[in-house]
Amino acid sequence: MPEFSWTCPYCDRPTTITNERIRTSRSVLDINNPDGRQILDTMFIVCPNPKCQKVAVVADLHESRVLGDYIKRWEEIGKKLYHWDLVPPSKARSFPSYIPEPILIDYKEAYLIKDLSPRASATLSRRCLQGIIRDFWGIKPGRLVDEINAIENKVDTTTWQAISAVRKIGNIGAHMEKDINLIVDVDPDESEKLIKLIELLIQDWYINKENRKKQLEDIINTGAVKEAQRKGATKNNHNRKSESHPPPATTTTCYNEATVAWKKSPTTTK
Numbered sequence: 001m002p003e004f005s006w007t008c009p010y011c012d013r014p015t016t017i018t019n020e021r022i023r024t025s026r027s028v029l030d031i032n033n034p035d036g037r038q039i040l041d042t043m044f045i046v047c048p049n050p051k052c053q054k055v056a057v058v059a060d061l062h063e064s065r066v067l068g069d070y071i072k073r074w075e076e077i078g079k080k081l082y083h084w085d086l087v088p089p090s091k092a093r094s095f096p097s098y099i100p101e102p103i104l105i106d107y108k109e110a111y112l113i114k115d116l117s118p119r120a121s122a123t124l125s126r127r128c129l130q131g132i133i134r135d136f137w138g139i140k141p142g143r144l145v146d147e148i149n150a151i152e153n154k155v156d157t158t159t160w161q162a163i164s165a166v167r168k169i170g171n172i173g174a175h176m177e178k179d180i181n182l183i184v185d186v187d188p189d190e191s192e193k194l195i196k197l198i199e200l201l202i203q204d205w206y207i208n209k210e211n212r213k214k215q216l217e218d219i220i221n222t223g224a225v226k227e228a229q230r231k232g233a234t235k236n237n238h239n240r241k242s243e244s245h246p247p248p249a250t251t252t253t254c255y256n257e258a259t260v261a262w263k264k265s266p267t268t269t270k
Helices: 099-114 118-137 145-150 155-176 189-246 251-264
Strands: 005-008 015-019 022-029 038-046 055-068 073-086
Touching: 015 155, 038 073, 099 118, 099 155, 118 145, 118 155, 118 189, 155 189
Parallel strands: none
Antiparallel strands: 005 015, 022 038, 038 055, 055 073
16 A cells, blocks of 8 residues: 555644555445445554554445456446544544633534534534634624624634634524525535634634743743853852952051050150
8 A cells, every 4th residue: 555644633743654554454345235336445544653653443435346357357446435534533633721621522523523414513613613712812702793703803814704604604504594495515525624724723823822922931931040040150250259369468457556556555655
């Protein structure tokens, strides 16, 4: 199997998977049935990160057909029908614990059902977005459209337009159309795009802010340590100078005072 790029769902580390890190198996449905011939491929992938090395299990179901004749035959894999992330059950990233828990719960659930119910997943992304806006920007709870408009001048135009798109797509699952016979569908790829925007906002608004804070605090702490070292070095240098240059001796002064006292003594008067 050729090498391929892969991001570990546990440690979130991009890497390249080689044959040493993957095991595959294939099952062929060759029994006559209404859905036709199908192939099920399963894969075990072991993360090459020494600090992780956890196992992911995925499966793909494809259409299939046999080509050739009785002398030479081969299997042709067709359209992918389904994909399952078995272990772990979704591709949801692991985020730091300082991200509010309700936001992470909605995010993980949106990823978990994106293939089973894309419209419900889009609705959860919409709910997750609303939670992020309220928490990060301190927007007073209300209608999501009003909350999004309240941050229009606080984010760049492209981000604001993407956020508005999440609201509109999420509304498809959250609200029934006036004409109940009108069905607007959302496919798994579209629901995943909404989830990716949630990941982007979490990264830009929460994680980058926290990383910046830590970096600045580290610089401040380094400056404090260096200032303490400078003061300590200055004090030590002053002490060394004092030891190498002691104050002048007082012997002469004492002698002069004694001489003066002797001269003033009555016994010295003739």
